[in-house]
Amino acid sequence: MFIDIKQIPEGEESVVIRYRELSGKINKIIGILNDDDNKIWGRVDDENICIETDELLYLESVDEKVFAYTKDKVIRLEGTLNSFMNSINDECFFRCAKAIVINVNRVSSLKSLSSNRIDATLESGEHIIISRRYASEFRRLLKGDR
């Protein structure tokens, strides 16, 4: 990608983006310029959409592809779960298994299971099991001791 940066002595500052295809990288740049800290870009059926992170129920990594689930949409995201966690920097998103991140604000109830596992019921009614490996950290997160 060619980057052309020019300093101007006066006048309004502007950024012009020229793209052939609206890729994830371009969306990210637009997001930064729009100051969209609480929004992410993704694709639904070849269409780029922007969505508030608050709306996400959970994210799942399947075959090295990341999918974000809302109540009615499945959005394909660029990058990995790790990159999402690093970029989002929000305590409400918790990694509850190797391939799953949940939005704690969208959990409607929790159930304690044997072997120190936790069953999280999301607002959509879906159940996500928080494995023993992550359950202790999850309890600490809820108590604010993390």
Place this chain on the structure above:
Amino acid sequence: MEDKKKVSRFEKFLTREIGIEFKACLYFFAFLFFYCAHRLIFGQNDASILHMAEMILSCYGVAYLQVYVFGNCDEADKLGVREYLGFFICTLIYCMVSFFGNWYEKSISSTLIFAGYILFMYLCVFLIYRVKRKIDDKILNADLKQFQKEHKKVNDNDK
């Protein structure tokens, strides 16, 4: 930083071993109570160290079996075929050890009552863990609501 938070294989093993240790001690004390009560009823005021050694060793062995073969059947979320099979086989092992170890003077009736006691104990342990999880549910959900309340406030302030 992230790696430090991950539970190592050794820590996982240690957690499991502590669980087995706890289980073995729990059942040992329950058996010791039954054994002592049995002896007192039949007019004996002493307990054999050899019998106690057999008890603790069998408790350890069966605790390993319960955890590694029957998926911690006494702590299960619900009772299924695997759990019932676990209870039955573990009870059978204890009864055989008690019979051939001469804990109850090879009395069939005492061994059968002991079998009933073990099964009742398994049921009690299962119910105790269930009640414990129900209490834990309440704590977890209260913590969840508090977390959501606080983070909603933070998010609203950000906006």
